Amino acid sequence: MADKHSRRATEQDLGVERPDRIRNVVLVGPTQSGKTTLVEALLATAGAIPRAGSVEDGTTVSDFEEGEHTHHRSTSLSVAPLVHAEVKINLLDTPGYADFVGEVRAGLRAADCALFVIGANDTVDDATMALWRECGQVQMPRAVVVSKLDHARADPDAVVALARASFGDKVLPVYVVAADGSLTGLITGDGVEGDPRRGELIEGVIEESEDETLMDRYLGGEQIDEAVLVDDLERAVARGSFHPVVPVCATTGVGLAELLDLCVRAFPAPGEHTCPEVFTPAGATADPLACDPSGPLVAEVVKTSSDPYVGRVSLVRVFSGALDADLPVHVSGHFSSFFGADAGHDDHDEDERIGVLGHPFGAQQVPAARVLAGDVAVVGRLSRAETGDTLSDPERPLVLKPWTMPEPLLPIAIEAATRSDEDKLSSALSRLAAEDPSLRVEHSAETGQLVLWVLGEAHAEVALDRLQHRYGVAVEQCDVVVPLRECLAGPSKGHGRHVKQSGGHGQYAICDLEVEPLPQGGGFEFVNKVVGGAVPRQFVPSVEKGVRHQMERGVRAGFPLVDLRVTLVDGKAHSVDSSDMAFQSAGALALRDAAEGTTVSLLEPYDEVAVLVPDDQVGAVMSDLSARRGRLLGNDKVGEDRTLVRAHVPQRELVRYAIDLRSATHGAGAFTRSFAHYEPMPEDQAKQVVAER
Numbered sequence: 001m002a003d004k005h006s007r008r009a010t011e012q013d014l015g016v017e018r019p020d021r022i023r024n025v026v027l028v029g030p031t032q033s034g035k036t037t038l039v040e041a042l043l044a045t046a047g048a049i050p051r052a053g054s055v056e057d058g059t060t061v062s063d064f065e066e067g068e069h070t071h072h073r074s075t076s077l078s079v080a081p082l083v084h085a086e087v088k089i090n091l092l093d094t095p096g097y098a099d100f101v102g103e104v105r106a107g108l109r110a111a112d113c114a115l116f117v118i119g120a121n122d123t124v125d126d127a128t129m130a131l132w133r134e135c136g137q138v139q140m141p142r143a144v145v146v147s148k149l150d151h152a153r154a155d156p157d158a159v160v161a162l163a164r165a166s167f168g169d170k171v172l173p174v175y176v177v178a179a180d181g182s183l184t185g186l187i188t189g190d191g192v193e194g195d196p197r198r199g200e201l202i203e204g205v206i207e208e209s210e211d212e213t214l215m216d217r218y219l220g221g222e223q224i225d226e227a228v229l230v231d232d233l234e235r236a237v238a239r240g241s242f243h244p245v246v247p248v249c250a251t252t253g254v255g256l257a258e259l260l261d262l263c264v265r266a267f268p269a270p271g272e273h274t275c276p277e278v279f280t281p282a283g284a285t286a287d288p289l290a291c292d293p294s295g296p297l298v299a300e301v302v303k304t305s306s307d308p309y310v311g312r313v314s315l316v317r318v319f320s321g322a323l324d325a326d327l328p329v330h331v332s333g334h335f336s337s338f339f340g341a342d343a344g345h346d347d348h349d350e351d352e353r354i355g356v357l358g359h360p361f362g363a364q365q366v367p368a369a370r371v372l373a374g375d376v377a378v379v380g381r382l383s384r385a386e387t388g389d390t391l392s393d394p395e396r397p398l399v400l401k402p403w404t405m406p407e408p409l410l411p412i413a414i415e416a417a418t419r420s421d422e423d424k425l426s427s428a429l430s431r432l433a434a435e436d437p438s439l440r441v442e443h444s445a446e447t448g449q450l451v452l453w454v455l456g457e458a459h460a461e462v463a464l465d466r467l468q469h470r471y472g473v474a475v476e477q478c479d480v481v482v483p484l485r486e487c488l489a490g491p492s493k494g495h496g497r498h499v500k501q502s503g504g505h506g507q508y509a510i511c512d513l514e515v516e517p518l519p520q521g522g523g524f525e526f527v528n529k530v531v532g533g534a535v536p537r538q539f540v541p542s543v544e545k546g547v548r549h550q551m552e553r554g555v556r557a558g559f560p561l562v563d564l565r566v567t568l569v570d571g572k573a574h575s576v577d578s579s580d581m582a583f584q585s586a587g588a589l590a591l592r593d594a595a596e597g598t599t600v601s602l603l604e605p606y607d608e609v610a611v612l613v614p615d616d617q618v619g620a621v622m623s624d625l626s627a628r629r630g631r632l633l634g635n636d637k638v639g640e641d642r643t644l645v646r647a648h649v650p651q652r653e654l655v656r657y658a659i660d661l662r663s664a665t666h667g668a669g670a671f672t673r674s675f676a677h678y679e680p681m682p683e684d685q686a687k688q689v690v691a692e693r
Helices: 035-045 098-110 126-137 156-167 196-207 214-219 226-239 256-265 335-339 419-435 457-469 537-553 580-596 615-627 657-664 683-692
Strands: 022-028 078-084 087-093 113-119 142-147 171-173 175-177 183-185 243-247 298-307 311-320 322-324 328-333 348-353 357-361 364-367 370-372 376-380 390-392 410-416 440-443 450-454 475-478 485-488 492-500 507-517 524-528 564-572 600-614 631-638 642-650 670-680
Touching (some): 022 035, 022 256, 035 078, 035 256, 078 256, 078 357, 087 098, 098 298, 098 457, 113 156, 126 142, 142 156, 156 243, 196 214, 226 243, 243 256, 311 322, 410 457, 419 440, 419 450, 419 457, 450 457, 457 475, 485 507, 492 580, 537 564, 537 580, 564 580, 600 615, 615 631, 615 642, 615 657, 657 670
Parallel strands (some): 022 113, 142 243
Antiparallel strands (some): 175 183, 298 311, 298 390, 322 370, 328 348, 357 376, 440 450, 631 642
16 A cells, blocks of 8 residues: 555656755665565555556556566666655666676666665675775765565575675664564664664764764763654765665565655755766866756766667756756767777767657656756657767756776677678667667777677677667677787798789789897888899889788788888899789788798787785685786785785686686676787697687
């Protein structure tokens, strides 16, 4: 039954006139913690849908997830609004699986507070702890929800103890489950005076109170008024310095009304949350934003998707000003300005016009004429807007600094399944990358491969599934080719003879070269020591050009030849049949001939890898890196219980490292990588590469 303060959300309800009547709450937590089921139950409690799972009006739990043709559930951010106590609460449901942390980051950006949902039969995983620390760095208000109280192995007290051990001693329960299954407040409830958890909660609240006399009065035996304690608790939650725990059960309804009350009374309105940094498109710092509907328009695209009927759809958080239907806006995307050229998204600035404007309601949209600062909106038909872009006034364009996206470290090489798919692939990948900033598309000039950089296997599966079912492009996976190099082990000489006669002008060019390797990184040098005009002056650049082309093609396994000095010492020409192309061919032949007279080694790229793991897993990670032919560089202590292991590792050994590290550390490990240098490949592996090529 809906709470008396709640009512069914209507089109009129979803539009608010003041930002202080909005709460943007993101739900985070591990997969299977029950976030989406909790969202549905809260909607039912508030009367936004008839009941959890009802199909009376066509609204079900699936309306608050993005439907994908995979077995992965909840792979994308979704928004479900409700109205409680005349306050609109936008519930932002995020995926729990580690591969979709980019969607979680987007949800954190759009929200002003967070509910960490943990099953009463579960534990606190490392990914959830990392998100808790991330929220703590920006002082985002947080509460903990212990869900699934009706599970056969539910142990809410143990989960609360685990949450305190993981998140800190400012995490305390504010409700307990009574014998009849209902909730009792530890501050205001009857029959809890002797409960030690009540005393611990009161002391925790008083420690956060702005009234410095309160603790002395409490320790002196004075009974502190319950209303004072509740007010202090709510202020501490809003500041992000105190984190209440609320037990809930989506199936029985226990705790749902109390959780909604907490969101309304203790969580901050958008105006109480600091807005992101804002700049001009030229990079100059702009005046800080305030959540003011009369201020300059600044909104951010936190999610992009494609609809087969209306085209590109943007989920937008309005930070300042207001969005109006049919409003002209300036769309700015400046990832590389903030994160460098490797961000994977080209900078862009263009003017567009708001098409369809509405309030998000899961997979549906409720039409809106205007959306104010502090609220979340759906905008249709912004053809160039990408996730992370800023919408602003065309007369006063501004750019929000994008949130930091996780770096995709798993490469997946793909190729079009058919010629028809090949024609559509480039456009489909551009649209896919616009939707998902955690996906990077690389067209490798060296290997000719098309590589998708993703966060994990599930992320790859969803990306390929979207290509096929959303954009109608079938692709096939292939082995990732790591770009190698070739080099000569010692000096050599080569003779190139390109002589052909087939009627009319023939082709005639002969040249002799001496080659010698340069130190690593020495590049390429071409020296002309021809005397007496044996090779006419105009054809000397032709020989060099032919040598360069052959170096690009390689002389052993088809990889570029590097670090070489080539000296042209002699040759012959014909007054009629010699030409630029003939001497290019002769130069290439001479280089190949020289390579036959010495050893050609393969060089492989090494990356510098930094692996962050819990202290108890350092030994296993170091052993694994050594087994991958890595050279350990050292360890650095990070915080109280983590260590950063640094090593140089061949790129060929890192192709699946993102998957292997997650498996070996149960998701607790993370790593970064950056190019270091090239080194000779062991000959047994080099022979295998040559055989494969």
